[in-house]
Amino acid sequence: MNHLLSTASLSTEEIKAILNQARSFLEGEQWKPAEQQFVANLFFEPSTRTKSSFEVAEKKLGLDVIPFDADFSSVLKGETLYDTVRTLESIGVNAVVIRHKTDHYFDELVGRVGIPVINAGDGCGHHPTQSLLDLLTIQQEFGDFKGIKVAIIGDVSHSRVARSNADALTRLGAKVVFSGPQEWFDETFLASGSYEDVDTAIETSDVVMLLRIQHERHDGDDSGISENYHQQFGLTIEREKRMKPGSIIMHPAPVNRNVEIADELVECSRSRIFTQMKNGVFVRMAVIKRALEKNKGGMQSVNTHKKWTIAN
Amino acid sequence: MNHLLSTASLSTEEIKAILNQARSFLEGEQWKPAEQQFVANLFFEPSTRTKSSFEVAEKKLGLDVIPFDADFSSVLKGETLYDTVRTLESIGVNAVVIRHKTDHYFDELVGRVGIPVINAGDGCGHHPTQSLLDLLTIQQEFGDFKGIKVAIIGDVSHSRVARSNADALTRLGAKVVFSGPQEWFDETFLASGSYEDVDTAIETSDVVMLLRIQHERHDGDDSGISENYHQQFGLTIEREKRMKPGSIIMHPAPVNRNVEIADELVECSRSRIFTQMKNGVFVRMAVIKRALEKNKGGMQSVNTHKKWTIAN
Amino acid sequence: MNHLLSTASLSTEEIKAILNQARSFLEGEQWKPAEQQFVANLFFEPSTRTKSSFEVAEKKLGLDVIPFDADFSSVLKGETLYDTVRTLESIGVNAVVIRHKTDHYFDELVGRVGIPVINAGDGCGHHPTQSLLDLLTIQQEFGDFKGIKVAIIGDVSHSRVARSNADALTRLGAKVVFSGPQEWFDETFLASGSYEDVDTAIETSDVVMLLRIQHERHDGDDSGISENYHQQFGLTIEREKRMKPGSIIMHPAPVNRNVEIADELVECSRSRIFTQMKNGVFVRMAVIKRALEKNKGGMQSVNTHKKWTIAN
Numbered sequence: 027m028n029h030l031l032s033t034a035s036l037s038t039e040e041i042k043a044i045l046n047q048a049r050s051f052l053e054g055e056q057w058k059p060a061e062q063q064f065v066a067n068l069f070f071e072p073s074t075r076t077k078s079s080f081e082v083a084e085k086k087l088g089l090d091v092i093p094f095d096a097d098f099s100s101v102l103k104g105e106t107l108y109d110t111v112r113t114l115e116s117i118g119v120n121a122v123v124i125r126h127k128t129d130h131y132f133d134e135l136v137g138r139v140g141i142p143v144i145n146a147g148d149g150c151g152h153h154p155t156q157s158l159l160d161l162l163t164i165q166q167e168f169g170d171f172k173g174i175k176v177a178i179i180g181d182v183s184h185s186r187v188a189r190s191n192a193d194a195l196t197r198l199g200a201k202v203v204f205s206g207p208q209e210w211f212d213e214t215f216l217a218s219g220s221y222e223d224v225d226t227a228i229e230t231s232d233v234v235m236l237l238r239i240q241h242e243r244h245d246g247d248d249s250g251i252s253e254n255y256h257q258q259f260g261l262t263i264e265r266e267k268r269m270k271p272g273s274i275i276m277h278p279a280p281v282n283r284n285v286e287i288a289d290e291l292v293e294c295s296r297s298r299i300f301t302q303m304k305n306g307v308f309v310r311m312a313v314i315k316r317a318l319e320k321n322k323g324g325m326q327s328v329n330t331h332k333k334w335t336i337a338n
Numbered sequence: 339m340n341h342l343l344s345t346a347s348l349s350t351e352e353i354k355a356i357l358n359q360a361r362s363f364l365e366g367e368q369w370k371p372a373e374q375q376f377v378a379n380l381f382f383e384p385s386t387r388t389k390s391s392f393e394v395a396e397k398k399l400g401l402d403v404i405p406f407d408a409d410f411s412s413v414l415k416g417e418t419l420y421d422t423v424r425t426l427e428s429i430g431v432n433a434v435v436i437r438h439k440t441d442h443y444f445d446e447l448v449g450r451v452g453i454p455v456i457n458a459g460d461g462c463g464h465h466p467t468q469s470l471l472d473l474l475t476i477q478q479e480f481g482d483f484k485g486i487k488v489a490i491i492g493d494v495s496h497s498r499v500a501r502s503n504a505d506a507l508t509r510l511g512a513k514v515v516f517s518g519p520q521e522w523f524d525e526t527f528l529a530s531g532s533y534e535d536v537d538t539a540i541e542t543s544d545v546v547m548l549l550r551i552q553h554e555r556h557d558g559d560d561s562g563i564s565e566n567y568h569q570q571f572g573l574t575i576e577r578e579k580r581m582k583p584g585s586i587i588m589h590p591a592p593v594n595r596n597v598e599i600a601d602e603l604v605e606c607s608r609s610r611i612f613t614q615m616k617n618g619v620f621v622r623m624a625v626i627k628r629a630l631e632k633n634k635g636g637m638q639s640v641n642t643h644k645k646w647t648i649a650n
Numbered sequence: 651m652n653h654l655l656s657t658a659s660l661s662t663e664e665i666k667a668i669l670n671q672a673r674s675f676l677e678g679e680q681w682k683p684a685e686q687q688f689v690a691n692l693f694f695e696p697s698t699r700t701k702s703s704f705e706v707a708e709k710k711l712g713l714d715v716i717p718f719d720a721d722f723s724s725v726l727k728g729e730t731l732y733d734t735v736r737t738l739e740s741i742g743v744n745a746v747v748i749r750h751k752t753d754h755y756f757d758e759l760v761g762r763v764g765i766p767v768i769n770a771g772d773g774c775g776h777h778p779t780q781s782l783l784d785l786l787t788i789q790q791e792f793g794d795f796k797g798i799k800v801a802i803i804g805d806v807s808h809s810r811v812a813r814s815n816a817d818a819l820t821r822l823g824a825k826v827v828f829s830g831p832q833e834w835f836d837e838t839f840l841a842s843g844s845y846e847d848v849d850t851a852i853e854t855s856d857v858v859m860l861l862r863i864q865h866e867r868h869d870g871d872d873s874g875i876s877e878n879y880h881q882q883f884g885l886t887i888e889r890e891k892r893m894k895p896g897s898i899i900m901h902p903a904p905v906n907r908n909v910e911i912a913d914e915l916v917e918c919s920r921s922r923i924f925t926q927m928k929n930g931v932f933v934r935m936a937v938i939k940r941a942l943e944k945n946k947g948g949m950q951s952v953n954t955h956k957k958w959t960i961a962n
Contacts, residue, residue, distance in 0.1 A: 064394060074734060078716050079741045082688060085714045086742075090397045092390050093405065093717065105592040110386055113591070116615035117391045118398075279737070280729040303740035376706060402709045404702050405717065417904040422698055425903070428927035429703045430710075 028317045029143045031132050032152040033190040038197050045162050047312035048305070051086075057315055058088035063120045065314070066092040068110070069146070070126045075279060075303060076146050076155070080123050083310035092119055108134050115141045121317050124148075142317035150240075153186035155313055156278055159306040160191055161198070163298050164233055166305070167274055172199035177227035180206040180237035180259065180286055182215060184244065187278060188237060192218035203227050206237070206259050224259050229268045235276040236261055236286045261287045266296070274298050340629045341455045343444050344464040345502040350509050357474050359624035360617070363398075369627055370400035375432045377626070378404040380422070381458070382438045387591060387615060388458050388467070392435050395622035404431055420446050427453045433629050436460075454629035462552075465498035467625055468590055471618040472503055473510070475610050476545055478617070479586055484511035489539035492518040492549035492571065492598055494527060496556065499590060500549060504530035515539050518549070518571050536571050541580045548573055548589045548598045573599040578608070586610050652941045653767045655756050656776040657814035662821050669786050671936035672929070675710075681939055682712035687744045689938070690716040692734070693770070694750045699903060699927060700770050700779070704747050707934035716743055732758050739765045745941050748772075766941035774864075777810035779937055780902055783930040784815055785822070787922050788857055790929070791898055796823035801851035804830040804861035804883065804910055806839060808868065811902060812861060816842035827851050830861070830883050848883050853892045860885055860901040860910045885911045890920065898922050 033041070051057075065084050069077050084091050092114070105113075111122055121142045124131065129149030136143070147153040161171075168174050176195055182188045182204055192202045192215065202219030204211055205227040215221075228234055239255070256262060261275065266288070269275075275287070275297045283289040292299060345353070363369075377396050381389050396403050404426070417425075423434055433454045436443065441461030448455070459465040473483075480486050488507055494500045494516055504514045504527065514531030516523055517539040527533075540546055551567070568574060573587065578600070581587075587599070587609045595601040604611060657665070675681075689708050693701050708715050716738070729737075735746055745766045748755065753773030760767070771777040785795075792798050800819055806812045806828055816826045816839065826843030828835055829851040839845075852858055863879070880886060885899065890912070893899075899911070899921045907913040916923060 062398065064397070066390070074718070074729065075737050075741070078690070078718070078738060078743075081716045082714075082741050082743070085688070085716075086686065090394075092393050092397075094386070094390070095407075095719075097409075097721075104594070105386065109592060112612060113387050113615055114390060116612040117387070117394050117619050118616070119390075119394070280733060282728070300736060300740040303737055304742070307741050374710065376709070378702070402706075404705045404709075406698070406702070407719070409721075416906070417698065421904060424924060425699050425927055426702060428924040429699070429931050430706050430928070431702075 027136075027140075027142055028319070029132070029136060029145075030154050030313050030317065031136070031143065031145045033154045033157040033194045034152075036154070036194075041158070041161065041194060041198070044158055044309065044312045044316065045165055047315065048158070048162050048308040049166075051308040051311045052305070057311075059318055062090060063088075063318060064090045064092055064118055065121045065123065066094045066114050066119050067146070068094050068096065068122055068124045068126075070096045070124075071147070073125060073146075075306070076125065076153075079303065079306045080146065080155075080310050080314075083307050083314060086307070087311055087314060089120075089314070106134070107131060108138060111135055111139050111141070111143070115139055121314065144313055144317060147186055150184050150186060152190055154190065155306065155310050156187050157190045157194060158313070159302055159309040160187065160235070160276060160278070161194060162305045162309055163274075163276060163302050164195075164200075166301075167298070168232065170199070171195060174200045174233065175203070175231045176200050176233040176235055177203050177205055177222070177231035178219070178235045178237065179204070179224060179227060179261075181210050181239045182206055182237065183210045183212060184240040185237045189215065189218070191235070203231070207255075225265065225268075228261065228265050230270065232270065232273050233276060234261060234269065234273065238278055238280065239282060239285060256285050256288070260285060261291060263288045263290060266291055266294070269296065276302060279303065339448075339452075339454055340631070341444070341448060341457075342466050342625050342629065343448070343455070343457045345466045345469040345506045346464075348466070348506075353470070353473065353506060353510070356470055356621065356624045356628065357477055359627065360470070360474050360620040361478075363620040363623045364617070369623075371630055375401050375630060376404055376430055377401050377433045377435065378406045378426050378431050379458070380406050380408065380434055380436045380438075382408045382436075383459070385437060385458075387618070388437065388465075391615065391618045392458065392467075392622050395619050395626060398619070399623055399626060401432075401626070418446070419443060420450060423447055423451050423453070423455070427451055433626065456625055456629055459498055462496050462498060464502055466502065467618065467622050468499050469502045469506060470625070471614055471621045472499065472547070472588060472590075473506060474617045474621055475586075475588060475614050476507075476512075478613075479610070480544065482511070483507060486512045486545065487515070487543045488512050488545040488547055489515050489517055489534070489543035490531070490547045490549065491516070491536060491539060491573075493522050493551045494518055494549065495522045495524060496552040497549045501527065501530070503547070515543070519567075537577065537580075540573065540577050542582065544582065544585050546573060546581065546585065546587050548587070550590055550592065551594055551597060568597050568600070572597060573603060575600045575602060578603055578606070581608065588614060591615065651760075651764075651766055652943070653756070653760060653769075654778050654937050654941065655760070655767065655769045657778045657781040657818045658776075660778070660818075665782070665785065665818060665822070668782055668933065668936045668940065669789055671939065672782070672786050672932040673790075675932040675935045676929070681935075683942055687713050687942060688716055688742055689713045689745045689747065690718045690738050690743050691770070692718050692720065692746055692748045692750075694720045694748075695771070697749060697770075699930070700749065700777075703927065703930040704770065704779075704934050704938075707931050707938060710931070711935055711938060713744075713938070730758070731755060732762060735759055735763050735765070735767070739763055745938065768937055768941055771810055774808050774810060776814055778814065779930065779934050780811050781814045781818060782937070783926055783933040784811065784859070784900060784902075785818060786929045786933055787898075787900060787926050788819075788824075790925075791922070792856065794823070795819060798824045798857065799827070799855045800824050800857040800859055801827050801829055801846070801855035802843070802859045802861065803828070803848060803851060803885075805834050805863045806830055806861065807834045807836060808864040809861045813839065813842070815859070827855070831879075849889065849892075852885065852889050854894065856894065856897050858885060858893065858897065858899050860899070862902055862904065863906060863909060880909050880912070884909060885915060887912045887914060890915055890918070893920065900926060903927065 123144045125146040129151040196218045203222040205224045277299050435456045435458050437458040441463040508530045515534040517536045589611050747768045747770050749770040753775040820842045827846040829848045901923050
């Protein structure tokens with residue numbers, strides 16, 4: 027079963043294979059399943075970019091998308107995620123894409139459902155297709171990850187991609203540093219990269235990867251940090267001028283303009299923010315193809331009549 | 339006009355024809371309309387299973403589905419159901435599937451709209467595609483309905499399928515008994531089956547059909563019944579052991595686990611709960627095909643220009 | 651870039667070309683883009699008719715529609731309309747249809763996004779596809795606009811179509827008069843037509859175009875007007891009897907039955923209300939085709955790598 031749950035669960039070889047496939051799709055490769063296939067996108071949290079991106083990817087692959095409205099589903103009647111996915115499996119859905127606010131929501135699904143689960147974001151945990159599209163954007167720019175320095179700056183602890191990007195980049199040969207408010211950083215990140223002051227990080231990196239402030243995941247009051255954030259930790263017009271030649275700016279979006287990045291820089295020549303979005307479609311095509319291809323020898327179909335056995 | 343409003347409105351022959359068509363679809367028959375056809379699913383109540391099942395059925399038939407979001411429609415501006423359906427008819431929709439909390443909502447449509455209405459559940463009244471998928475599941479298991487004993491257990495009076503299933507099963511030659519809390523049963527059901535204590539019903543039936551407790555349709559407080567429900571009326575692990583060899587368990591889902599049925603039994607070898615869901619897709623394909631095929635000689639198209647007549 | 655923002659921005663020739671194309675589609679012309687194309691419908695206000703009509707039009711053109719739920723999008727995270735549209739552009743969406751409560755919402759998009767915007771209604775401002783379908787319905791009935799008298803009656807000042815219809819009709823050679831409550835009329839409309847008392851307007855016009863009372867756009871209390879509206883300004887059964895032979899009734903819908911028009915007249919032989927809806931699909935097909943065809947030489951694709959330049 028080719029779930030995609032986290033970047034950490036992918037070997038370096040698997041990551042490279044997905045990026046290769048994504049590049050092929052970007053260059054025009056066509057692939058469609060031999061038979062009609064159905065997919066459902068279960069988004070239990072608001073999303074424009076990721077959900078739409080999956081929709082485009084699915085339709086480019088010729089899949090039929092079954093709409094799912096979390097606010098109008100039987101989840102309101104108390105149905106569990108497991109029962110919801112098993113229901114979709116029973117009616118013929120071949121893969122599910124899920125975003126859910128619970129960390130590791132997929133633990134109740136893996137090994138118990140017969141269709142692949144593609145994680146589109148869980149809690150503060152993982153967001154593997156975002157990581158993969160970040161990697162594709164860097165690879166596209168620099169050809170290789172070896173020797174590249176990447177600065178991950180901002181709301182590190184609430185980000186779904188900081189840890190997994192740092193981990194994957196390190197495995198692929200890049201050097202990672204973190205920056206931003208110390209309150210939003212902790213030592214568990216030191217395994218994949220050291221902490222640098224924001225000016226050094228911005229001036230010496232090939233990739234300046236800004237993170238969105240995840241207000242919606244902050245428990246307490248963070249207004250003290252937010253107010254001066256742009257001057258203290260943001261990519262100001264002044265700081266951009268000191269970036270290395272050839273270096274690029276990334277951000278997972280949606281951008282808080284004039285907070286993480288100056289409004290004028292969002293679409294400047296260094297920015298790859300909208301390129302990241304475009305790349306996301308092709309990464310998702312690759313991930314879905316991988317899921318559907320390996321689904322063949324999966325669990326028993328639900329319609330296979332189980333032999334009756336006497337309970338004892 | 340081939341509406342599908344209730345099981346009671348179908349003759350035994352029509353029921354059998356729909357089940358035959360559904361089995362053909364299940365075995366791989368393909369059918370698509372000769373021209374592009376549109377369908378809209380108007381769900382004014384939450385649903386995962388039924389709505390998704392209709393979507394899959396529609397897309398397997400190659401139909402184009404026009405999204406309809408009850409929370410975001412002109413119904414908010416006070417538009418009636420009649421005007422909504424006439425609107426959809428005018429823009430080219432060829433059939434509508436409707437779930438609505440009002441009993442007999444379709445009375446304001448029948449004879450007045452020019453496209454078929456497929457009832458996906460009205461109030462506590464009817465849910466004919468659920469009935470038909472239940473019948474298909476029983477037929478699939480036992481080949482025939484004659485001589486089969488079916489126990490319908492639980493929230494009989496608030497169920498959309500208890501009465502219509504009992505009626506159809508009786509007409510098809512099966513024997514029906516009811517069980518569950520006496521408060522949720524009334525003598526109007528005695529026409530199609532007697533009341534039996536739950537242990538006898540479970541031990542002597544070929545089909546144990548459990549009903550979901552429809553909390554959302556209970557007016558008053560039912561916590562007194564719910565609390566001990568599982569021990570008093572539910573399919574406990576203990577009761578399942580006393581079921582007849584070859585007998586099966588059914589439930590329309592979503593299941594209240596450990597209330598109507600023990601958690602461990604939901605996917606046990608006797609359970610046909612997920613098979614019912616799968617069958618639902620093929621029953622809905624059959625029902626939609628029937629509606630679209632008979633729509634040919636229907637009402638005048640809206641675009642036929644009416645001859646002008648002077649009002650007097 | 652072939653946006654469609656308002657009727658006023660179209661020349662008489664462009665209006666006629668769109669109506670011609672719409673009539674061709676109505677008569678069965680088929681047109682599909684050579685390659686897979688994506689469209690998104692961004693409705694920030696409730697709508698059944700317009701949204702569904704666009705959906706049918708899009709699917710008749712073979713387009714893939716990317717669902718967008720305003721209540722569940724990143725707009726909730728504070729994303730601007732500009733960033734939302736740029737996001738959709740980046741992931742490969744080829745055109746957007748937008749309804750928004752802000753007058754001239756499109757000013758922040760025009761010249762800044764690389765895909766065409768089709769306005770499906772802004773504030774009290776414009777609703778060009780409604781205007782065009784009104785024009786098509788009149789043309790269909792009378793062949794030409796020259797010499798036709800059109801009465802626009804009702805909530806003139808809050809209507810999205812009163813001004814643009816009056817303007818376009820005048821340009822096309824028709825004569826326009828306004829009627830209804832004086833409070834809902836102002837002298838800025840006098841450029842395209844005079845004010846007439848309701849009885850004269852109804853008795854002497856070829857087209858009686860009733861406007862929906864837009865309660866949701868009235869700031870204060872309008873109950874005083876609404877209460878006696880039907881008798882004072884509505885199309886009563888009595889007034890319809892005094893209409894000219896061959897004259898027709900139009901209304902953009904949804905209708906407030908027995909307010910703007912007597913219930914019995916909504917589907918009378920003079921009424922073109924449901925014909926308007928049908929025509930809407932073909933007008934929208936024409937408008938979308940026009941947008942997609944002219945999009946070819948548009949802005950630079952987002953994936954074209956910008957040459958890196960050093961910020962100075």
